Amino acid sequence: MPMPRNQQICLEDTPYYHCVSRCVRHAFLCGENPITGVSYEHRRAWVENRLLFLASIFSIDICAYAVMSNHLHVVVHVDLEDxxxxxxxxxxxxxxxxxxxxxxxxxxxxxxxxxxxxxxxxxxxxxxxxxxLTSISWFMKELNEPIARKANAEEKCTGHFWEGRFKTQALLDEAALLACMAYVDLNPIRSNICKTPETSDHTSIKKRVVFAREGYQSKMLHPFVGNPKKDMSKGLPFRLQDYLELVDATGRIIRTDKSGSIDVSLLPILQRLNISTDNWLAIAKEFEGKTGRVVGKEMSIHSYCESHHMHRRPSRNSTKLLA
Known part of the structure; x- marks a missing residue:
């Protein structure tokens, strides 16, 4: 039996969540209709612009996102303190x-x-x-409903645009957060839409690269503040340079469909998070397929189950992949 939404999102467990919304009428909703040849590619910009606009209003930070032709990925951080x-x-x-x-x-x-x-x-x-304004459910509602109305008006039709409610995954630790962000940023490469992260339109990785070239970080996205330390600023507990290099190297391996290890220069961040390179490649390609509604290491998932009085672990958890 599915867990109620208010139990899936518990900010006491983690402020980080992966949300996915899928369209009901397949790729041509935000891509090209293979039957009529009509392109709805411009709708991806609708979604991206609305997403970043909402981030400026809600106390919810955007860590990563990818607007695909028939679905949306977004990794968020809820800031109750702010x-x-x-x-x-x-x-x-x-x-x-x-x-x-x-x-x-x-x-x-x-x-x-x-x-x-x-x-x-x-x-x-x-x-x-x-x-x-701190609710992920309200955030996704304010994102999805206007896009659905606008798309239906454009097509002069009625009915559902999105496939049911959005899916959520709780990201319980740094390893889960890093793996999920990379998976989201690499979605266009995995789908053979583009060849490099910096050319993947309507993604957070492209926006981060554009700003990084100018020597600073985008204010529209949750910033990277470096490795965890005492009294650190609010932000992602990684270095931006490490993350960009890791995503680039992983993208090259995924694109060329090669097996093997990631470049040795990228090992430190994976070693710090205790993720093997083989497991990293597996989860970077199939994060959704390999994980359930909570994602983390063995200890993180154990603590989650105890705090929620769960006798059975969530199905398809990622303990082995992140170990």
Whole structure:
């Protein structure tokens, strides 16, 4: 029996999640219709732009993403601490970028003098909005629904655009996070859409490379802050250079369909995370197929099962691949 969504996403376990949404009418929804020859490639830009726009409003950071012809991958980080520091005004201004809110919230934002009971109502509403702005379910809803309406209007049709609800995977440790991000960034190469990461349109890896060439990191994406250390800044616990080199080397192996080891210069990051090169290549190619709804090392999954009082482990877990 499927686990309810509110049990699949537990920020006490991890703030990192892999989300996947798939289309119902196959590749031509965001690619080219093989029957009519009509191209809907421009819709991939719709999805990418909406995704990055929402990241500027929600307290949810984008670690990696890939907008494919018939599905979307995104790895997110939920920042509850940041959202907790927002004032009522901050919350309302953010929410009003998405929705009108209520008459009272509009009046509050414009600075009108309001009775105390109205201010109390506004603060309660803002509390609800704050919770929504840290919710992955609300994030995906605000992403998928507008895209579906826009696509249906373009085709002059009705019906579902996305295939049911989005799929989530909890990424319990650094190894799972790194493996999932690389899998997402390498999706176009694995699908033979492009030859190199920096030429893979509508992906986070291309955006990171573009900004890295200028000597800095994209503010639209969750930053790399280096290897874990005391009092480190918020961000991904890896060096950007290490990650880009690792993804590039893995992409070359996947593209040429060769077996064997990754370049020796890339071993340190895998050694630090205790991932064998053979297992790295396997999971970089088939992360979804090799993993279930929670991903991590043996100890991470054991702790997860204990905290959730689970007698049986999640099916198809990735313990062996990340060991």
């Amino acid at each position: 959202a907790g520091n927002w004032s009522t005004m901050d919350v309302l201004k953010r929410w009003h970028k998405l929705h009108k809110g209520t008459t009272f919230t509009q009046q509050y934002v414009t600075g009108e003098q309001l009775p105390k009971y109205v201010v109390s109502i506004v603060e309660k509403v803002a509390k609800t909005y704050r919770e929504r």
